[in-house]
Amino acid sequence: MSFQKLDELGHRLEALEHAIAILGADEATHMAVGGGEKRAEALASLAGLYHRQATAPEIADWIAAAESEALNDDQAAALREFKRQHTNLTCLPADFVERQTAARLRCEQLWRDLRAKNDWAGFLPALEGVVALVREEAAMRAEALGLQTYDALMEQYDPGNRAAEIAPVFAKLKAFLKDFVPEALAVQEERLAKRPLKALSGSYAVEKQRELGLAMMAAVGFDLTHGSLSVSHHPFCGGVPSDVRITTRYRTGEFLSALMGVLHESGHALYEQNLPKEWSHWPLGKARGMAVHESQSLFVEKQVGRNPAFWRWALPVVERHLGEAWTLDDMLPHVHHVERGLIRVDADEVTYPLHVILRFELEQDIVAGRLEAADIPEAWDAGMRAYLGLSTIDNPADGPMQDVHWPGGAFGYFPSYTLGAMMAAQQWAALVKDHPAADADLAAGDLTAINGWRREKIWSQGSRWSTPELIERATGEKLEAGHFIRHLKQRYGRS
């Protein structure tokens, strides 16, 4: 039976994924500093091995044959995802992939060096090479999938997402934020005029912050028997569903950024830990995609972790671990701080979407050939001035050179961040409709019902549905900017 062969292939690929994921997490946490060269060799070799195994010529035959076999529902869904994975992996010729991998690695290495030197001119030729290849890639993926070029790139990260559906949602959000960012900043200024910010700075030993982080992880549902918290330079969620590795970084003078980072990564981890275990060796058993994944991290960080109700429970926990007592009025201005800034990863939830929408707009033009790499700085600057009133024309390092995505050839990924934020708000709204006591639960530190809802609606579904279908099934409606807008108004607006 051909499906059986795919099933066995799935087990072999799962083992390689396991190795690659743990070696990747280990590299950033526990590896000796001199171990990098051999680790890179090992990971490149394992990636090649994975690719050869996942694209062996007989697999297309197994998929074709399995389509006429008697399969149950789960198997039929698994077959669809095996096929999707296979198409994604085989639609680019091997020599193109090699050329592109080399160009991406070169451009990323150059970027690390030249971003620090704010040297756009030196970086441009490498980026132009990556852009040329991404246009080729988009054309080939579009041809294989019967999609528009930009959609074909997004399809890798979020199956089913289409620019034609996302653009109007983003347009509505952008129109709202045009007036709302100034409003939120004014509200904040008035509040601070009445009650000045109480600094949270003190001296917080790393070990105490770590214990606080572990307590928060446990509270939001992180299973500490199937995961751990370490330190790394850049926080991430890695590892495997049976052993999810999340990381943070600590500063002893301030605890909130590490803590919110832990909550964010815990959101990713919950998704991984609660994926359907019986499908773990099928593509069907994987998380659906990047936007949905981000919706899970932002659900925990923003909908839960910055919710005033949650802080009613959390303040005494913080006090127990750090030995300082703050009131809600002390804490919330920090948790809800809004600020116009140049750097996406430092942005708050009000201004963040504008960073993403700018990139989404530029990316589509770049992929379509309407915008050349050489013209990005001016287009970026124009966008930043229009959306956030900030200029980056003399500062490309904090403008179009700030992210690794483009040097790494990952076009079509950026929308996922803001789609995730909107999906999280929409999920919270749907959850509250089903379970009106959600805020009271948070205030009691009890996420049982909240996580039960998420397990049923999102986590247990794996990759059964396309991204838009999953959201519609979970929340009862298509993706809709209104929920996120209401969320921002309620938390940051002049209510």
Place this chain on the structure above:
Amino acid sequence: MSFQKLDELGHRLEALEHAIAILGADEATHMAVGGGEKRAEALASLAGLYHRQATAPEIADWIAAAESEALNDDQAAALREFKRQHTNLTCLPADFVERQTAARLRCEQLWRDLRAKNDWAGFLPALEGVVALVREEAAMRAEALGLQTYDALMEQYDPGNRAAEIAPVFAKLKAFLKDFVPEALAVQEERLAKRPLKALSGSYAVEKQRELGLAMMAAVGFDLTHGSLSVSHHPFCGGVPSDVRITTRYRTGEFLSALMGVLHESGHALYEQNLPKEWSHWPLGKARGMAVHESQSLFVEKQVGRNPAFWRWALPVVERHLGEAWTLDDMLPHVHHVERGLIRVDADEVTYPLHVILRFELEQDIVAGRLEAADIPEAWDAGMRAYLGLSTIDNPADGPMQDVHWPGGAFGYFPSYTLGAMMAAQQWAALVKDHPAADADLAAGDLTAINGWRREKIWSQGSRWSTPELIERATGEKLEAGHFIRHLKQRYGRS
């Protein structure tokens, strides 16, 4: 060119070895407790993948063809080791290896649980499964290699070692120890009667002990940019040469056992870190075998780390880290403490060989089918009573359940420990002949010349020679119990 194909195969295998080694070290140090099942699956699958890659049908042809190619000395040596590895691996079918790996991991996991509960009966069925598989394995290996079954198992760990040659060396040592253990105990008693033992017990924070361990590691030559020190239940040296993972376990009331453990594992690590890097993807570039490996760890732990000269240097280092000042007369009675005990890993260098000789004798009977797993506790008890005057019949946890080796299916490995102790003494004797200032170097904390000698004689040789050949070349004579016996007499005897 066929050698080139073997060379490329070597790179692919090195990547899989890297993954397996790091996943193995990670399992014991950083893995979440619930990650074991998936880790076992992944390791079993990677072991199978390794096995299939290393035993692909074309490899035998490459080896045969390479034998008539023009090869330089290194390549010719590499080819011999490729061939040895290929023979060792092809004598077992892939499905047998996967079955055995799964059974070993299951039995090991069970052992971890049931040893703590002293539950031999619960453990027995899993051990019986492992024993049945090891007998199958021994028969297949013996057939392929033209060796006796037990020799065929040892051949995996120490190429060239034969029970017929080891047995008389062990017999000489056993005969010596029969009278020498009582003598050493009597000498110790007389000394303690004159000068009572000064306790080293205090309260030593784990972090301070760890810093002390790192200082000692650096002193004996451990490269901290290519390795690290962690905590695990059972101390080990794992990882890869570019990133050697050693572990220890701490008790806050006592520091010497963790420290001596760190020195022991550092000895293993030095060997790995100093293997010839240009051969790292060839079997030729690997450590020769387990007895030689143990000779390197025991060289550092016993010949260096328990040498009074070393302690002249080490005492102020301990004082700096732990804040207590001891004299040589305080310290050496602890470092040279002799005691009849049940636990091999806690045994001193005088009684340790008797633990090994017991296991060596039982193992040969188990593999030959003369002893069944169910009868091990009685045979063990009889041996312990005869050799050390101790009974374990009511205490299997501290009897045959004390070691991971048998649950892990590693029969034929135990002799390596005492062979290593003898080889270390023989290497020290040869070193002192070449470099009479060795003791003075230790007293100055300077291991440059000592490690230079070891690098030339042992580390740089990789797997160029069989175990007996390597020892003969390094020391100028065949393995000989006399050096170890003289070492024990000098350190512990009535001089």
